[in-house]
Amino acid sequence: MLAAQILINALVLGCLYACIAIGFSLVWGVLNVINLIHGSFIVLGAYLAWSLYQGLHISPWYSLAVAAPLFFAFGYVIQRLILNRVITAPVLVTLTLTFGLDLILNNAMIYYFKADYRKLTLTPPMGSVSIFDVVVPVDRLIATVAALALTFVLYLILRRLRVGRAIVAVRLDRDAAVLMGVNVNSIYAIAFGLGAALAGCAGVLMALIFPISPLTSTAYLGKAFVVCVLGGLGSVSGALAGGILLALIEGVGSAMIGPAHATTLSFVLLIVFLILRPQGLLGRKGFE
Amino acid sequence: MTRANLILLVLITCIAALPLFGGAYTLRLGTIACMYAIMALSWNVVGGFAGYPSFATAAFFGLGAYIGGVLLARGLPLTAAIPIAGIGSFLVAALLGAALLRLRGHYFAIASLSLIEVFRELVNNATDLTGGGMGLNIPLTASAGVMADATFFFYLMWGVLLVTAVMVIAVSMSKLGFGLSCIMQNETAANMVGLNTTLYKSIAFGLSACFVGAAGGVYAAWVHYIDPSDVFDILYSVKPIVMALIGGLGSPLGVTIGAFVYLGLEEVVWRNYIQIHSGVLGVLIVLLLLFLPHGLTSLRGWRLWGRAKNV
Numbered sequence: 001m002l003a004a005q006i007l008i009n010a011l012v013l014g015c016l017y018a019c020i021a022i023g024f025s026l027v028w029g030v031l032n033v034i035n036l037i038h039g040s041f042i043v044l045g046a047y048l049a050w051s052l053y054q055g056l057h058i059s060p061w062y063s064l065a066v067a068a069p070l071f072f073a074f075g076y077v078i079q080r081l082i083l084n085r086v087i088t089a090p091v092l093v094t095l096t097l098t099f100g101l102d103l104i105l106n107n108a109m110i111y112y113f114k115a116d117y118r119k120l121t122l123t124p125p126m127g128s129v130s131i132f133d134v135v136v137p138v139d140r141l142i143a144t145v146a147a148l149a150l151t152f153v154l155y156l157i158l159r160r161l162r163v164g165r166a167i168v169a170v171r172l173d174r175d176a177a178v179l180m181g182v183n184v185n186s187i188y189a190i191a192f193g194l195g196a197a198l199a200g201c202a203g204v205l206m207a208l209i210f211p212i213s214p215l216t217s218t219a220y221l222g223k224a225f226v227v228c229v230l231g232g233l234g235s236v237s238g239a240l241a242g243g244i245l246l247a248l249i250e251g252v253g254s255a256m257i258g259p260a261h262a263t264t265l266s267f268v269l270l271i272v273f274l275i276l277r278p279q280g281l282l283g284r285k286g287f288e
Numbered sequence: 289m290t291r292a293n294l295i296l297l298v299l300i301t302c303i304a305a306l307p308l309f310g311g312a313y314t315l316r317l318g319t320i321a322c323m324y325a326i327m328a329l330s331w332n333v334v335g336g337f338a339g340y341p342s343f344a345t346a347a348f349f350g351l352g353a354y355i356g357g358v359l360l361a362r363g364l365p366l367t368a369a370i371p372i373a374g375i376g377s378f379l380v381a382a383l384l385g386a387a388l389l390r391l392r393g394h395y396f397a398i399a400s401l402s403l404i405e406v407f408r409e410l411v412n413n414a415t416d417l418t419g420g421g422m423g424l425n426i427p428l429t430a431s432a433g434v435m436a437d438a439t440f441f442f443y444l445m446w447g448v449l450l451v452t453a454v455m456v457i458a459v460s461m462s463k464l465g466f467g468l469s470c471i472m473q474n475e476t477a478a479n480m481v482g483l484n485t486t487l488y489k490s491i492a493f494g495l496s497a498c499f500v501g502a503a504g505g506v507y508a509a510w511v512h513y514i515d516p517s518d519v520f521d522i523l524y525s526v527k528p529i530v531m532a533l534i535g536g537l538g539s540p541l542g543v544t545i546g547a548f549v550y551l552g553l554e555e556v557v558w559r560n561y562i563q564i565h566s567g568v569l570g571v572l573i574v575l576l577l578l579f580l581p582h583g584l585t586s587l588r589g590w591r592l593w594g595r596a597k598n599v
Contacts, residue, residue, distance in 0.1 A: 028394070032394070034394055034397060034398065082574065082578070085578055086577060086578065089577075090341070090393075091341050091393050091394050091397050092335070092341040092397075092529065093533075093577055095341065095343075095397055096526060096529055096530065096533070096573060096577060097573070097574060097577045097578075099526050099570075099573065100569075100570040100571070100572070100573030100574040100577070101570060101574060102570070103566045103567060103569055103570030103573070104567045104570035104571060104574070105570075106566070106567075107564055107565075107566045107567030107570065108567060111563060111564060111567070218522070222402075222405060225398055225401070225402060226402075229395075229398065260412075260413045261409070261413060263405065263409050264406060264409040264410060264413065267402045267405045267406045267409070268406060270398075270399070270402050271387075271388070271399050271402060271403070271406070274388075274391055274395050274398065274399045275387050275388070275390065275391065275399075
């Protein structure tokens with residue numbers, strides 16, 4: 001039964017990991033920017049859910065609807081005003097710039113929310129379900145379903161909507177997209193906004209499960225790195241596969257060699273993957 | 289030797305006179321200035337000469353600090369611990385470099401960033417050897433008072449800086465430096481004309497880690513207590529890059545001046561805005577990248593006394 005429990009845990013956690021990573025992956029794939037603010041966006045989303053719940057008793061499920069447009073606007077403006085000025089610069093510049101932005105946002109959060117760990121505790125608690133001997137907390141289960149739904153929404157946007165097709169086109173070949181009349185700057189801003197919105201929503205879901213503190217942002221960012229590299233850049237299915245794979249490896253690794261080494265294992269795996277299969281599990285070669 | 293490199297050596301020699309002028313606080317600042325200059329100069333070998341966006345400085349700083357710290361705690365003398373920290377970092381970096389430097393651009397950046405995480409977690413979990421999250425206490429050396437200690441560690445760090453500067457200048461004048469600039473401009477072409485790019489890059493990566501590792505060892509001995517989140521701080525990776533961007537990428541003199549300018553800014557921010565210092569640092573980074581992407585050396589008037597180049 002232990003194996004089944006580990007498997008279920010990994011599936012649940014994997015969907016959440018995918019949700020963390022998908023926005024990061026989108027921005028990296030489309031804008032070619034390693035977006036280090038992503039972790040702080042997630043934490044900010046968690047704080048949004050926490051504040052709304054504490055202050056106005058708005059359930060986190062409704063907070064999702066608040067977070068998405070708010071973070072989209074936030075991301076859109078940051079990309080338009082700041083990031084867009086260096087978008088063609090080498091990775092050194094864009095990465096350092098997003099690091100600077102991350103310092104600002106993170107410091108602002110420490111300043112306003114303090115560095116204390118907080119927890120959004122639903123009253124009454126939602127309990128857990130057990131099928132045979134496999135136990136899953138209900139809030140975690142719902143968060144997983146929501147994460148899957150968000151991922152699916154992004155998939156639909158990229159597949160069905162005109163703007164989504166334009167995003168994919170820019171990702172595949174920027175110059176050709178320009179020639180076809182796509183306004184690249186606007187697509188960049190929309191993609192960055194979408195990435196931020198997904199991070200914010202992921203943060204709302206994380207608030208239900210993990211403690212909230214500005215200091216956790218690097219852990220989320222680290223997960224996003226690993227998932228992205230495992231699954232392959234920019235694709236929704238890749239992020240899902242990478243997330244579940246990472247959660248599985250962490251779960252099995254924790255059970256076998258102890259939870260202390262789970263993070264080490266995931267980063268070693270990241271480096272190995274980068275060297276042996278930089279296009280990721282589902283990525284195609286030369287498709288970057 | 290170019291004029292800029294000569295100025296660099298003169299500048300570093302002048303810094304040695306610092307103990308004549310200042311008290312313990314000045315010496316502390318001077319020691320940090322030397323440490324930052326070591327980091328910036330070292331980063332410049334792989335980031336400036338070879339053009340690889342390395343974020344691994346913190347990883348090797350921490351590695352050196354822990355090699356040095358563990359050896360010191362086991363009773364080895366300083367004269368043995370610090371060279372071992374440097375050489376150990378060189379070997380680890382050169383070996384890792386042979387694998388990691390096959391990656392380019394974003395992938396290399398991510399891999400070098402995750403190196404910090406891997407090292408930090410390893411140190412965190414090797415509790416028997418390193419004390420894990422509790423940190424590592426390094427015994428005090430026989431102390432002859434605050435000032436004597438401050439002066440001693442200042443000269444120790446300064447010595448490492450001097451060796452680093454000589455190394456960087458030697459690299460920039462040698463075939464290695466030429467090869468690295470070929471790699472920066474067009475790696476595939478460099479490979480085509482028979483340059484062993486993997487070897488060159490590995491040596492560059494190793495050299496960039498070597499002196500940072502030694503500086504880490506000195507740091508550990510200096511502050512007497514290190515813990516993983518302190519020495520494996522990602523800021524140690526980003527600061528050298530910011531310094532290099534302030535001073536102008538690729539020029540040893542530029543990045544050294546960048547390191548000093550950066551330290552000055554950092555100190556002013558620390559003293560006045562302790563609660564928001566990292567935010568102010570962030571604003572600084574953003575403004576620098578947006579408005580002065582080629583560093584101070586790109587400002588007009590800087591080269592007033594230099595020879596006119598064929599414009």
